[in-house]
Amino acid sequence: MSFVDIKANLQRIEKRVAEAAYRSGRHPDDVTLVAVSKTVYIPEIKDTINCGILDFGENRVQDLIRKIKCIPQARWHMIGRLQSNKVKDIVGKVVLIHSLDRWKLAETINSRGQHLGITVPTLLQVNISGEVQKTGVDPSDVESYLDSIGQLRSIKVCGFMTMAPQSEDPEQARPVFRQLFELREKLKGRRFTNVELKYLSMGMSRDFEVAIEEGANIVRIGSAIFSNA
Numbered sequence: 239m240s241f242v243d244i245k246a247n248l249q250r251i252e253k254r255v256a257e258a259a260y261r262s263g264r265h266p267d268d269v270t271l272v273a274v275s276k277t278v279y280i281p282e283i284k285d286t287i288n289c290g291i292l293d294f295g296e297n298r299v300q301d302l303i304r305k306i307k308c309i310p311q312a313r314w315h316m317i318g319r320l321q322s323n324k325v326k327d328i329v330g331k332v333v334l335i336h337s338l339d340r341w342k343l344a345e346t347i348n349s350r351g352q353h354l355g356i357t358v359p360t361l362l363q364v365n366i367s368g369e370v371q372k373t374g375v376d377p378s379d380v381e382s383y384l385d386s387i388g389q390l391r392s393i394k395v396c397g398f399m400t401m402a403p404q405s406e407d408p409e410q411a412r413p414v415f416r417q418l419f420e421l422r423e424k425l426k427g428r429r430f431t432n433v434e435l436k437y438l439s440m441g442m443s444r445d446f447e448v449a450i451e452e453g454a455n456i457v458r459i460g461s462a463i464f465s466n467a
């Protein structure tokens with residue numbers, strides 16, 4: 239196993255995040271870096287916190303629960319597909335669920351929020367690329383989802399999340415990110431209840447600069463931090 243210099247990786251990434259933010263006419267503080275810690279253990283997460291990172295993303299509920307117990311002071315994000323029967327384990331413990339991808343899940347999250355007396359912040363995951371293996375709401379259904387979310391009083395949609403198709407060339411992802419941005423622009427001015435389209439969670443290790451250039455204000459970065467390039 240080779241040693242990974244998390245601090246050096248983060249410094250390089252934060253510089254690239256900042257430069258991409260300036261290129262898109264924004265301040266680097268506008269972009270939140272979520273460190274995707276799904277491949278690493280507690281010591282690496284603590285090292286990352288010592289470098290000033292507070293936000294961490296996990297895609298499996300079991301790992302999330304275990305890591306939250308060890309490191310409750312971090313801000314935890316659920317970024318992976320969420321089964322309805324696991325909702326009760328994470329609602330109230332994560333700052334944001336990025337993967338709201340179906341109506342049934344919205345209802346389950348809402349019930350749990352109601353039970354706890356809280357409003358649960360979520361992002362609607364949108365399947366821009368149309369790849370069948372990707373989950374997410376079809377872009378043409380997003381508006382009706384947002385209309386309906388108002389019926390559910392204990393859940394809030396705070397923006398959108400998407401995943402671009404896997405590709406060596408980050409430019410391949412640009413049209414996907416641009417379409418999500420445009421969808422948000424189109425719907426931002428409409429009146430919905432329990433909806434505030436503040437966040438665009440898009441961009442991973444390979445394509446985060448393109449995502450920021452296209453308006454991402456949350457990027458989810460794993461391997462670029464926790465493995466050697």
Ligand SMILES: *Cc1c(COP(=O)(O)O)cnc(C)c1O
Nearest residue numbers: 274297317442443458459460461
């Ligand atoms: C793993 C994962 C990431 C991070 O991917 P990297 O390529 O390692 O940066 C981002 N988002 C989701 C939903 C993931 O599952």
